[in-house]
Amino acid sequence: MATQISSTIFGLMDQLRYEPTGKRIRAYLNDTPIVDTHRALLVWEPKRVTPIFAVPEEDVRAELTAADADQTVSPEYPIAIMLDAPPALDPRTKFSRHTTPGNPLTITTADGASLPAAAFRTDDTELAGHVLLDFDAFSWREDDESIFGHPRDPFHRIDVRHTSAAITVAVNGTTLADTTRAELLYETFLPPRIYIPADDVHLDVLESSQTRSVCPYKGIASYFSYPASPQGTDIVWQYDSSFLDAAQIHGLLCFFNERVDLTVDGVTQEKPVTPWS
Numbered sequence: 001m002a003t004q005i006s007s008t009i010f011g012l013m014d015q016l017r018y019e020p021t022g023k024r025i026r027a028y029l030n031d032t033p034i035v036d037t038h039r040a041l042l043v044w045e046p047k048r049v050t051p052i053f054a055v056p057e058e059d060v061r062a063e064l065t066a067a068d069a070d071q072t073v074s075p076e077y078p079i080a081i082m083l084d085a086p087p088a089l090d091p092r093t094k095f096s097r098h099t100t101p102g103n104p105l106t107i108t109t110a111d112g113a114s115l116p117a118a119a120f121r122t123d124d125t126e127l128a129g130h131v132l133l134d135f136d137a138f139s140w141r142e143d144d145e146s147i148f149g150h151p152r153d154p155f156h157r158i159d160v161r162h163t164s165a166a167i168t169v170a171v172n173g174t175t176l177a178d179t180t181r182a183e184l185l186y187e188t189f190l191p192p193r194i195y196i197p198a199d200d201v202h203l204d205v206l207e208s209s210q211t212r213s214v215c216p217y218k219g220i221a222s223y224f225s226y227p228a229s230p231q232g233t234d235i236v237w238q239y240d241s242s243f244l245d246a247a248q249i250h251g252l253l254c255f256f257n258e259r260v261d262l263t264v265d266g267v268t269q270e271k272p273v274t275p276w277s
Contacts, residue, residue: 006189009155013086016100016124017044018054019154025053027138029113034062034138042151043132046099047089049081050150053140054130060107060119064131067104067117079275081189090275091150095134100124105131149216156188158217160195160248167194170261171229176236177201177255183248187217191272194262195252201236209234218246224253231259 019042027035037059042051057064074097077090089099095118096104102122107115118134140147161184169177179200185193209223211234219242226232236255239246255262258277262269271277 010081010085013049013088014046016046016122016127018042018127019051021151021154023142025055026141027053027055027133028140029109029115029138032109032111034107034109035060035133041127041130042154043127045132047087048099049088050091051153052095052132052135053151054127054132056129057121057131058129060131062110063108064105064119064121065108067106080273081275085189095120095132095136107137147216149214152216153188156217158188158246159186160184160246161186162248165265166263167196168263169194169196169255170263171226171232171235171259174205174228175202176205176226176260177253183252185218185249185254191257191274193254194257195249195254197252198238201253206236213237215239217243218249219243235259 021040021042022038023040024038025035025040026033035055037055039056039059041054043054044051074094076097077092078087079090081088089097098104098120100122102120102124104117105119105121107118115134115137118137120132122132135150142151163182163184164180165182167177167179167182168175177196177200179196181197181200183195185195187193203224205226205228206224207227209225211223213221215221219239221237221239223234224236224238226235236253238251238253239249241247241250256276257269258271258274
């Protein structure tokens with residue numbers, strides 16, 4: 001019987017998952033190397049949609065001690081990735097909110113810097129000898145390239161394809177973009193996103209926002225709002241040129257198709273249901 005691969009992946013969401021990586025992984029604290037290893041694992045705790053690194057304890061250049069219980073309290077932020085997907089945790093849920101049995105650890109460096117609960121030793125025998133590390137506590141390199149946001153998931157990818165389809169974007173009857181020169185970005189488990197040249201967007205009715213977000217696959221996004229509509233806050237974004245992988249969308253703008261009226265070749269598109277709906 002045929003199996004849809006996404007169903008298998010979602011079926012594992014409640015489990016502790018891991019995958020080895022062949023990359024050289026380094027973690028720094030204030031330019032001081034804390035980890036340097038070729039033996040890292042990518043680990044997803046139950047309900048987590050993004051991975052973190054686990055490294056051999058012997059490759060941590062710092063002292064690991066038990067963390068105080070009051071240093072590990074953190075709320076959960078549940079999300080639904082899509083309608084048919086099981087409940088998951090929004091990446092805003094901090095590292096210290098663990099969903100698998102184990103012991104939180106404090107990292108203390110040779111110069112006395114202390115990172116409470118920035119490491120975690122799971123009870124799972126498959127990960128024996130490794131500790132999970134709080135990605136946000138360090139700056140990271142894969143080989144000689146800096147990474148940010150979270151480690152890239154080897155089972156998650158983006159593809160960008162050009163389209164000459166006639167696309168319009170509107171809110172409450174006002175057209176905000178009109179193009180036949182869009183780039184379609186397909187990302188695993190997310191709705192296709194439409195990136196539009198700035199010349200085809202009515203920037204005169206948009207206002208720059210202070211909001212910023214980070215994507216490990218596409219870069220750092222800045223946002224624009226459409227103040228004439230209540231649902232227009234941070235309705236469109238534009239990535240910087242952090243990653244060559246996303247060069248096809250550099251300088252282009254993308255609207256949340258969950259919040260706008262979108263037509264493609266005259267056909268009105270259904271609004272997807274996502275955490276950004």
